[in-house]
Amino acid sequence: MTTITINPSGIQFSVKEGETILEAAERNDISFPFRCRQGVCTACVCKTVNGEVSYGGRDESTLLTQADNEQKFTYACIGYPITDMTLHHPFIK
Template sequence: MTYKIIIKPSNVEFTCDSGQTILSAAIEQGIMLPFRCKVGACMTCICKMIEGDVEYQLEPMLTNKERQQGWIFPCQAYAKSHLILTFEE
């Protein structure tokens, strides 16, 4: 399945296959998202999910409160629906 990812407020759009991480899909399509380690350790890519659903193969190091607030790691997250994300607080 392929999902549409929108980055707010710039409205940059790209697609993500269900078998690839959000970050890898962005890089593959020439969309530059902030990242450093690609394994969720550096927290450079952390962003807020405004809308949608993701899953992880390994749960990231986020507190329950951070998860409830919508924070995700695109380097580790797999889209399970269309997503709207923001890198702004």
């Protein structure tokens, strides 16, 4: 299991193997913004403070834009944490 910390709220929750960040947040009754669950709408996007994420075999070169990479965005709806992560999302309380 990995641990996700959301700043600035300080919320922490565990993510089971094979579970996305969004799925784990829902399992822990955390109100996490989302719409599409496909990495398209960007409602769930968080800025990565530290840690690493995988997109389950999706081609990141077509999934992530240059701006996504430069700003260190993580798509929580399709992201599987590889390590413990600290993410920033101003609307998660």
